[in-house]
Amino acid sequence: MRIDKGLAILELNIQGFGLNPTLIWDDEMAVLVDTGMPGQMEQIHLAMSEVGVSFDKLKAVIITHQDLDHIGSLPEILNQSNNHIEVYAHIFDKPYIEGTIPLIKTDPNRMSKEQWSSLPEQIQFLYKNPPKSKVDKTLEDGEELSYCGGIQIIFTPGHTPGHISLYLKQSKTLVAGDAMVVVDGVLRKPIPQTTLDLKTAIDSLEKFLDLDIEKVICYHGGLCNIKDKKQIRDLLS
Template sequence: MNIIELPIEFEYEGHSYSIYPSLIVSGKELTLVDAGYPLFMPLIEKEILKQGHDPANLKTIIITHYDDDHIGALADFRAKYPSVVIIASEAEAPTISGMAKSERLVQAEALLEHMSEEEQPSGETFVDLLKKLQHVPVDVTVRDGEWILNSKCQILATPGHTSGHISLYFPELGSVITGDAAVKEQNELVVANPQYCIDLASAEQSLNRLKALQAQSYYCYHGGKLEIGLRAQQK
């Protein structure tokens, strides 16, 4: 088993951005961690092919949490690969499946009420985007401490960014896929977008939990891969 970072580069309103979904490779079977923004499926498929793998071998998609940049293309993946198994935490499954209103939408609507006139248009656009996200049934729900992927991957509850956020720990690989529980900034792990955390105190505790693992590699959805071992050698 190995983990491959999938750098997805795009432009929005004249600015360049990147996200970094992860691809877990076990033999010929592929597992995608997080599905990008709406309409991003072709970009992710292209990067999977670039890495030497066939998207047709995609067996599982793990969603770390409900946000537009993580579930946006999930419905497209399910439509094209109907046998794919979708995994998420028990807490996030109802919103991903459309059975409950997401925390992010509740937060965005609340923020909208207090925005200035200049901020209102962007706030309204974001609320509209969240309302239009397509929902997909979750096939398997997981809890903190459970093992998946042939007992090679442990689920870590890392709440804060959202209440049901999960990260993935691979002890044999010395690696963690953080989702948005951590972001790489200036070669360090920090809380991702603290201003948008549902619970900042919990987010800080989750970050400390990930750091305490002392993994060699942290795969962050924003900022990309952080190699702790390499950084230590450079010092």
């Protein structure tokens, strides 16, 4: 779904559950923010085609954080591309994405025997064999990538140790990852059940108040148009 010049949400679906990677592009290249679950490569191809962007144009992938539904199809993207694709993430989540440390939320060793045995075999296999990909470059708070009119990095820990959000200067759009969610078109706080440190995650939202934001894209819930920052400020209370 195109939402601005050179900006679209790729609406992916898995068993009725929606995921919303962001695609940014210009005349030179395209950048994908997050990659869905494992096995969603075909959906990503189709979604890019529907907004008129060739997969061959993809030159960079930015991962907002380590969770399985954000890194899932990254290995397939890298394997299928004829180009070298630069992979970016925060240094705190890099070892998890690269597989040197098990993903925090799906590590079998962190689960009770009851939790583990309640999972379907397919999910158990996925948790034991998560996707792994090399991170080429790590990102820091306040850093700006020159791609597609300027992409500012905002370090927003809490949901995971290395969660980042992105501010797209050209379209005044915040790509929030899982720092917030959208429910019925309204911004909400991060989901407590899947957020490792809820207080830190909510405190991180204060960084958004310094930005000139007109639109927010949340990975869960999609697009929210911002009339004023009160919508974000209210989440800090």
